[in-house]
Amino acid sequence: MSILLEGLWNLAEAVGQLFLQPFYYISIILIMLMYRRQFLLERKLFHVRLQSWLGQTWRTVIGGLLAGIGVSVVFAFVGMTLTMEGIICIWAVTLVLLLIRVRYLCLAYSVGLLGVAQFILNLFPSFEGAQWIGEIVRIVRELNMPVLLCLVAIVHLAEGLLIRWQGAKSAGPLFFEGKRGRMVGGYQMQNLWAIPLFMFIPAQTAGDILPWAPLFGGDAWQGGFSVLALPIMIGFSEMTTGLLPETKSRITSGRILGYGLIILVLAILSAWWNPLILLTALVAIILHEGLTWLSRIEEQQHSPLFVNPKGGLKVLAVLPGSPAEELGIIIGETIIKVNGVPVPSQEELHAALRINPAFCKLEVLNLAGESKYLQRAIYAGEHHLLGAILAPDEKTISAVKLRPLSLLQLLNPKRGVSGSSGGYRASTSTKSQEQVVEQYIESIHEGAEKHEY
Incomplete structure (x- = not known):
């Protein structure tokens, strides 16, 4: 005792x-x-x-x-x-x-x-x-x-x-x-x-x-x-x-x-x-x-997973509590039709959703490449793309540039917008694939990779 x-x-x-x-x-x-x-x-x-x-x-x-x-x-x-x-x-x-x-x-x-x-x-x-x-x-x-x-x-x-x-x-x-x-x-x-x-x-x-x-x-x-x-x-x-x-x-x-x-x-x-x-x-x-x-x-x-295939839109993320989440859409799946209309671009997806502003029907390819059919009512004020964040397309202008992150950068939260975040910096750029890969090799994991103290 x-x-x-x-x-x-x-x-x-x-x-x-x-x-x-x-x-x-x-x-x-x-x-x-x-x-x-x-x-x-x-x-x-x-x-x-x-x-x-x-x-x-x-x-x-x-x-x-x-x-x-x-x-x-x-x-x-x-x-x-x-x-x-x-x-x-x-x-x-x-x-x-x-x-x-x-x-x-x-x-x-x-x-x-x-x-x-x-x-x-x-x-x-x-x-x-x-x-x-x-x-x-x-x-x-x-x-x-x-x-x-x-x-x-x-x-x-x-x-x-x-x-x-x-x-x-x-x-x-x-x-x-x-x-x-x-x-x-x-x-x-x-x-x-x-x-x-x-x-x-x-x-x-x-x-x-x-x-x-x-x-x-x-x-x-x-x-x-x-x-x-x-x-x-x-x-x-x-x-x-x-x-x-x-x-x-x-x-x-x-x-x-x-x-x-x-x-x-x-x-x-x-x-x-x-x-x-x-x-x-x-x-x-x-x-x-x-x-x-x-x-x-x-x-x-690895080949990039989150790129839009021909004739469809790859889902990169789903907003919590959004219509997309309620429909059962998960990241990595591909939206190919909305209300019976093919949606090869985000603009066409938005237009297809407006065909019937109160209801939507979707055809989605799951991770195994099989079609699944989803439907749901649409309510006023909901996300214009149902809460699905899609893979970037040719009109995307903001991307992440990779660079090492130091303590001084971490202590300045505002630099997470135009500076680096977790070792990555948001910016617009036109670098080649080889340059991006070179930056990727040098800087990936620079945010918090395996750290204990």
Whole structure:
């Protein structure tokens, strides 16, 4: 009973610590800024609001909280030896990386770099440094790298599950240039989750001991335990023009889960054989980058999915609560006839709907290429295209230009309209397909790609 009471008291203190730390609030503010930029980009391209950026923020905060509870429970049996100095050190490295690229906002990069730095410092044990440099050297040397690398792995496992659950729900449609300046449709999928972790750590003073033996720490746990709040952020950003968002999210989720398992095995082995720490730190960074490049290359190999076929209109997105959603139209389907009239263009679709302003009948090709017939009454004030956002055509003038996104750009929401958003910038352009592909290789995933801190 005393162990339970002490655990609850320590947990209450950790919750208090969490709400006193600025890092958790910084995480939520970054989430709000990212979704705000996405909202502005949608208004720029489609002149409608597809989703509420506040609603998206709330949904991801709840998802992050649930993930934090799950990771905390798992890590209670792993054992965490991390001080507040260590937390500040990790955040400092992450914020420096964030100034370079938003997608470097990732625990894998910050912990990996700290692992490499610790290895280099250990090669020169006599080096201590002076004043604040000496303090940083001491903190880096004292970091328990096997535990931190294990944390990276477990957090990525949680991220993979969150992507499977919420990844496609936040996908935002966009336009960008295709072959010979032709616009094509696509999706950017961006998610950030603020995750509060509550870690059991060995206490410096005597107290009740844990009723179980954590994987890491050994005899350190015989002196009692305490709970430390560690707010981190996880997330990902993907862009797809050749796959449905659900399919892309499922593929990304599987790869991140595999990444987490590999790092977890290496991290556990490094606890027993120190030379593996450097290898694990390098693998955490290199394999992470490899997943990013693999996704980029695969996107180039897929034919664009959201382009209008001859004689029809491809549905890129459907407004929530719209007539199109009530009719059962889903993204990727093709509208070919309305009220018996072929609709090869948006103007002809609008004209066909006006044939009978009170009722409409549609013929739609589903994802399997089979026809389905839909009908519904039309009411005054409803969207002129039933709430369907269609793939771009030759008259589309606004598209997305790809470029890296930095922290300073993220802090200026208005630049999401004429500047970049999640690594993408809305603009009008006439670049060739080769130039667009080159930009795509350099800049895709630059918005929030796989970041945790």
